[in-house]
Amino acid sequence: MNGIESLLVFVKTIKLKFVNTLIFKLLTLNKRTIMSYIFGNDLPQKQDDSGISYIFLHYNNLYKKWEISQFRFRLINTKVNQVGGQFLTSNWFSTLFKENETGHFMVLGINKPFKYSVIKDIINSSEINQILYHKLNEAEIECGITFKDYYMINHDTINKILQKKELLNKEQLITLNGYNGLSKLSISGRIIEKKKLYVTLPEFTMNVNETLDDLHK
Numbered sequence: 001m002n003g004i005e006s007l008l009v010f011v012k013t014i015k016l017k018f019v020n021t022l023i024f025k026l027l028t029l030n031k032r033t034i035m036s037y038i039f040g041n042d043l044p045q046k047q048d049d050s051g052i053s054y055i056f057l058h059y060n061n062l063y064k065k066w067e068i069s070q071f072r073f074r075l076i077n078t079k080v081n082q083v084g085g086q087f088l089t090s091n092w093f094s095t096l097f098k099e100n101e102t103g104h105f106m107v108l109g110i111n112k113p114f115k116y117s118v119i120k121d122i123i124n125s126s127e128i129n130q131i132l133y134h135k136l137n138e139a140e141i142e143c144g145i146t147f148k149d150y151y152m153i154n155h156d157t158i159n160k161i162l163q164k165k166e167l168l169n170k171e172q173l174i175t176l177n178g179y180n181g182l183s184k185l186s187i188s189g190r191i192i193e194k195k196k197l198y199v200t201l202p203e204f205t206m207n208v209n210e211t212l213d214d215l216h217k
Helices: 003-027 031-038 116-124 128-132 138-142 155-162 212-216
Strands: 053-060 065-068 074-077 084-086 094-098 103-110 145-153 172-177 183-192 196-206
Touching (some): 145 183
Antiparallel strands (some): 084 196, 094 196, 183 196
């Protein structure tokens, strides 16, 4: 094989790797997002009409602390108090739950530049009643948090899902109401391996009828 032939083989290999990578990324995208791209809709925004960004947290049952996915929700509705956001790929967040475990999740809206590490420290230093309660504490307000809602999937629900053999490697949409009554969280789940629930692709929709000023009262 001469130099030119070697170069052509190398180029073909690079192209094949690129195509395989592209296909993999497309397969991990949220279905609604793929349809948006196909039909030429505007790309999702990172901030709502008030300049608020939204981030996702989940509680790590092993290490007993909150973890933050370092990607912001991409917003499909930016109207104040009617915001809707989604994760575009499972690479942004995924976790596993075993039998008898409980899942805890949180969505925060922040109107200032922020560091994920600072937000994580503030949430992990909060008392549990502050996390669940509608009001924001002083530290949260100071760092720019204007929206907070908490969601839970209890161990009974996880156990019931794990009993559904038909869901092995098949997707089920799990919808959770926010404990603060501000929003709903939908998350994709499927059973993998034995007695493990894989969850990914969180998506939230806000259903606030009053202004978020109530959070500060």
